[in-house]
Amino acid sequence: MRLMSRTGLAALAVGTALLAGAAPAFADTAPSAVPSSPAVTEASPVPSATEDAGDAGDAREATKAPSAVPSQVGVVPRGAADTGVGEDSEGHGTLIGGGAAAAAFAAAGAGFLVVRRRRANGA
Amino acid sequence: MSPLSRRALAAAALTVLLTGCGGPADRTTDGASAAPGTPSAPAPTRTAQAARPLARSVPVALRIPAIGVDTPLLRLGLRADGTVEVPPVEAHDRAGWYGHSPTPGQTGPSVILGHVTVGEYGDGVFRHLDRLRRGDRIAARLGNGTTAAFAVTEVRTVDKADFPTEDVYGNVDRPELRLITCGGPRSGDGYRDNVIVFAALTSDSTTISAGER
Known part of the structure; x- marks a missing residue:
């Protein structure tokens, strides 16, 4: 047992x-x-x-x-900064266009005067 | 029979010991796996040069003696397309502080923008920003009457297509300043590049004198 x-x-x-x-x-x-x-x-x-x-x-x-640190810049902009305005197309365009027209007008006027003098001399 | 019970007792004790060793080993694994998730320095590892950050105060004027800049500052925000706002063309003689950036002297990159040229208006306030050299001084006068003085650390010209957003707007561990304008080849409607001046707060803030460079 x-x-x-x-x-x-x-x-x-x-x-x-x-x-x-x-x-x-x-x-x-x-x-x-x-x-x-x-x-x-x-x-x-x-x-x-x-x-x-x-x-x-x-x-x-x-x-x-x-x-996971909060950003020091609250909202980060997209892409680059557009901080340069190029040649002003209106301003410079107007100046360049105006200058060309004035030169063409002056040349036409001079040609008219020369032709007129030649005709006057010939006559 | 007593030897048998002794063996049984010994076996039981051994198992208890083995079970006890298993737990801590697993916890160590947990600890080891948790460790890699936590590192990461929050900011670049540039060490601060003992210039104490200043209290927040909105800048009201900017002076860069080396290139003859002395301008009041506008406050700029964001355009609808998410790009940074720039001073209006009419205000070509002024620069602007990006209002979502820290104020000059606070820890972080404070951002100020200005035009290089403004079409028919001629030169912009930051026309000669690319002439700055390392060590040149910049002073931002704050609304509370103090002046945050900075020294140029780097001048970079970058293609706008590769604008270094992180370098300009990313966190830093000391008060810094970014001056941004355009540069590089100019076409009919703008410039190809951005000129970015990086500067760090110097310890002589609030004491910069009028004639100091």
Whole structure:
């Protein structure tokens, strides 16, 4: 009887030990599966963003994105600044056009005078 | 039979030990995976040169002795198309401060724009901006009576098609100034390039004298 109870106790102990051994085996897989998948999902977007950043524009985006610091410039304008007005087409155009017309008129007038003098001399 | 129970007890103790080791190992993994997500310096790694930022105050005038600029400042905003507003052509003698940027002397890039030429009106206020050299002084007088003094750090001429938005408007770790105008070849309706002057606040703000370069 004593022998039986000892055997029973021993079997119980072994069973418990086996169960306890199996539990960590599950525990090992379960926690490692859970953290490892977020670790993969967390890690992959960041390196892939940097790896995908082939051109300069994307690289700028990549360096800007993680900093999550508010922009010191409230609204960033688009593109370049148009801070140079070229030659004023109206003003200069008028001047150039006016000057050409005046020169043409003067040349026509001079030609008329020459023809008239020649005719006068010939007559 | 007692040896058996001892073995069983030993096995149970070993499993408990193994289970106990598993947890912390996973937490370390978590910690390690969290670490790469957090770095990233917020701003370029230029180290500030002991010029203390000034209180916010809207700029009212700009002086650049090296190129003879002494102008009141307008306040500029955005155009409907999202580009930056520039001073009106009639106000060719004035520059303008971009109102969405920090005021001169605050930490960040304060942006001031002016024309290089204004068609029939002739030269703009920033006609000779490209003549500035590293170390030239710029003084922005603020509405609160103080003066923010800057020293030129770089002058850049860039194609408008490749405007360096991040370099001009991006965050910096000290008070800086950007002066912007046009430059390069001129066609009938404008210029190909932008001239951008980069400057940093100097420690002698509010003390710049009238004749100082």
